[in-house]
Amino acid sequence: MNGMMLAPVTSMHYLVLSLILFCIGVVGVLTRRNAIIIMMSIELMLNAATINFVAFNGQIIAAGGHDNHVGQIFALFIIAVAAAEAAIGLAIVIALMRTRDSLNVDEIDLMKG
Amino acid sequence: MPGPVFQPADLLTLGPSLALVIGATLVLMPDLWARRRGAVSAPLALLVAVATLALVVSIWVRSDPAAAPTAFGGSFVLDRFALYFDVVFLISAILAMGISLHLLPQDDAQTGEYYALILFATAGMMFMTSGLDLLVIWLGLELMTLSSYVLCGYLRSSRRSSEAALKYFLLGSFSTGILLYGMSLIYGATGSTYLPAIRGALDAGRAGGGLFSLGVVLMVAGFGFKVAAVPFHQWVPDVYQGAPTGITAFISTAGKAAALAAMLRIFAGGLWGSQVTDVWVPLLVVLAAASMILGNVTALLQTSVKRMLAYSSIGHVGYILMGLVAVGSQLTGSGAGAMAGRGDDLYRFGVASVLIYTLVYTFTNVGALAVVAALRGRGLSGEDIEDFAGLARRRPMLAFAMLVFLLSLAGIPATAGFIGKWYLFGAAIRADMAWLAVIGVAMSVVSAYYYLRVVVAMYMRPAPEGEEQEPVSGVLTATVVMAMGFTLLIGVFPQPFLDLAAQGAAHLRMLPWQG
Numbered sequence: 297m298n299g300m301m302l303a304p305v306t307s308m309h310y311l312v313l314s315l316i317l318f319c320i321g322v323v324g325v326l327t328r329r330n331a332i333i334i335m336m337s338i339e340l341m342l343n344a345a346t347i348n349f350v351a352f353n354g355q356i357i358a359a360g361g362h363d364n365h366v367g368q369i370f371a372l373f374i375i376a377v378a379a380a381e382a383a384i385g386l387a388i389v390i391a392l393m394r395t396r397d398s399l400n401v402d403e404i405d406l407m408k409g
Numbered sequence: 410m411p412g413p414v415f416q417p418a419d420l421l422t423l424g425p426s427l428a429l430v431i432g433a434t435l436v437l438m439p440d441l442w443a444r445r446r447g448a449v450s451a452p453l454a455l456l457v458a459v460a461t462l463a464l465v466v467s468i469w470v471r472s473d474p475a476a477a478p479t480a481f482g483g484s485f486v487l488d489r490f491a492l493y494f495d496v497v498f499l500i501s502a503i504l505a506m507g508i509s510l511h512l513l514p515q516d517d518a519q520t521g522e523y524y525a526l527i528l529f530a531t532a533g534m535m536f537m538t539s540g541l542d543l544l545v546i547w548l549g550l551e552l553m554t555l556s557s558y559v560l561c562g563y564l565r566s567s568r569r570s571s572e573a574a575l576k577y578f579l580l581g582s583f584s585t586g587i588l589l590y591g592m593s594l595i596y597g598a599t600g601s602t603y604l605p606a607i608r609g610a611l612d613a614g615r616a617g618g619g620l621f622s623l624g625v626v627l628m629v630a631g632f633g634f635k636v637a638a639v640p641f642h643q644w645v646p647d648v649y650q651g652a653p654t655g656i657t658a659f660i661s662t663a664g665k666a667a668a669l670a671a672m673l674r675i676f677a678g679g680l681w682g683s684q685v686t687d688v689w690v691p692l693l694v695v696l697a698a699a700s701m702i703l704g705n706v707t708a709l710l711q712t713s714v715k716r717m718l719a720y721s722s723i724g725h726v727g728y729i730l731m732g733l734v735a736v737g738s739q740l741t742g743s744g745a746g747a748m749a750g751r752g753d754d755l756y757r758f759g760v761a762s763v764l765i766y767t768l769v770y771t772f773t774n775v776g777a778l779a780v781v782a783a784l785r786g787r788g789l790s791g792e793d794i795e796d797f798a799g800l801a802r803r804r805p806m807l808a809f810a811m812l813v814f815l816l817s818l819a820g821i822p823a824t825a826g827f828i829g830k831w832y833l834f835g836a837a838i839r840a841d842m843a844w845l846a847v848i849g850v851a852m853s854v855v856s857a858y859y860y861l862r863v864v865v866a867m868y869m870r871p872a873p874e875g876e877e878q879e880p881v882s883g884v885l886t887a888t889v890v891m892a893m894g895f896t897l898l899i900g901v902f903p904q905p906f907l908d909l910a911a912q913g914a915a916h917l918r919m920l921p922w923q924g
Contacts, residue, residue: 310806
């Protein structure tokens with residue numbers, strides 16, 4: 297097969313990917329009005345950080361640095377905490393839905409000033 | 410990370426945090442068999458907090474001023490800087506429980522979970538201040554904020570409480586995402602999450618560049634949300650107004666103190682050298698000035714006392730950030746001997762001013778919210794300025810306590826607030842940022858106007874006709890008396906408290922601890 301020559305995946309590729317994910321997440325939080333979609337956008341931001349930690353860990357090891365896999369450990373903790381955060385977020389949404397019918401954050405405006 | 414990762418003796422270093430977590434777990438149990446929910450667990454939680462406070466004080470007394478125990482390969486340290494903040498968190502938790510013990514039975518919502526969550530949040534704050542590794546600091550932060558989200562929405566049948574919880578949750582986890590991305594970039598640029606190693610990489614010139622600077626900017630933004638500095642403050646008024654008053658007191662004092670402690674650890678303890686401070690000091694200058702101006706000016710327009718205190722807390726964060734700016738302006742050199750003489754003095758002075766102000770603000774703000782809680786009764790929310798009309802005639806002692814707290818918030822001499830502001834403004838002036846101190850003084854004058862509006866209502870307006878007040882419970886009276894006592898004590902005899910803050914500041918200076 298005279299297949300296509302694929303460039304090796306470098307840490308720069310991971311960084312660009314995570315930056316794109318992070319920006320999608322930020323824009324989602326700032327522009328979407330549904331609370332659930334905002335939560336999904338926040339998950340994207342956390343996942344962008346996870347990708348960074350794992351990719352940088354690989355880069356540091358490849359460069360021969362002294363690293364005891366802090367980046368990967370950090371990534372595992374992020375996954376665990378993100379799950380706890382989602383559980384609490386959904387519980388709050390359910391509590392809110394019992395007192396009103398909308399999840400549009402623009403209509404959640406009892407307090408002003 | 411140097412050294413072995415875990416030794417059994419590390420658990421002793423973890424003592425206060427472990428005591429809180431074990432205590433909080435115990436607090437969850439009595440509700441299973443107690444006849445009335447919360448009847449046993451709520452006093453038990455108060456006992457756990459008081460016992461932990463005694464433990465922290467005894468550790469401080471027996472600790473060696475020239476060294477500090479570290480644990481887990483150096484990523485957790487129990488120095489006097491951490492112990493000082495542990496005391497602040499526990500005092501705030503105890504006073505907040507005092508408010509809640511009075512208010513929750515009125516809402517028929519007295520349960521053990523509530524108090525256990527306060528203890529869990531306090532344990533998280535302790536990890537934030539003791540952490541020397543970004544991972545530990547972040548995990549402590551999450552334990553604190555996740556507990557606070559639940560506590561904010563605790564009154565499930567109240568629409569305001571649920572609304573406050575959703576806003577706090579969405580903006581809080583958004584800021585967590587920003588903070589975490591910043592941490593990941595700093596890890597990528599320096600190859601470590603361990604603060605002394607990050608500083609080593611900076612000293613050796615191995616870090617820097619656009620990604621590192623972006624990481625620092627994102628961390629400033631993330632912590633800006635957590636301490637509620639302008640322009641990251643939008644969530645504060647709604648959350649503080651909607652949350653149960655005890656929780657408002659807790660997160661507005663201990664929650665902010667924890668975020669400030671973590672900022673001091675990371676920025677003043679780790680991110681040294683001109684290439685970093687050139688990034689974060691100007692940002693903090695802008696945050697400080699904007700918070701002082703916007704927080705105080707918007708507070709002028711409020712009719713709800715709880716909401717007014719929320720905006721004024723934004724202004725107070727602005728004052729405190731001045732102390733951080735003063736510290737940062739001294740961190741331009743690199744290497745261990747870069748800072749000597751005047752710079753070193755100013756570094757300690759700046760850190761100590763932040764430390765003393767967090768203690769002062771804890772007593773004052775919790776006290777003011779405790780008076781708001783005491784006013785709640787039949788048909789009264791206790792939150793509007795109107796509810797304070799004629800209070801001096803109806804309840805002279807309560808009105809006097811509120812007067813003390815408001816004068817302290819405004820920074821009038823002979824109250825604790827004056828001492829705190831004196832040191833913060835002094836730090837800014839000594840760091841050649843006199844213009845920032847001028848904004849601070851001018852905004853203190855503005856703040857005196859809206860604090861005095863409440864005083865005028867209390868002392869110069871007639872009480873509404875035929876209103877009967879609920880009696881104030883003994884535990885709430887004790888809370889108000891304790892907060893008022895310390896507000897006056899720090900104002901009249903500040904020296905012992907200043908010494909404690911100076912010792913805490915000296916220990917932050919001694920980083921990195923070699924385990």
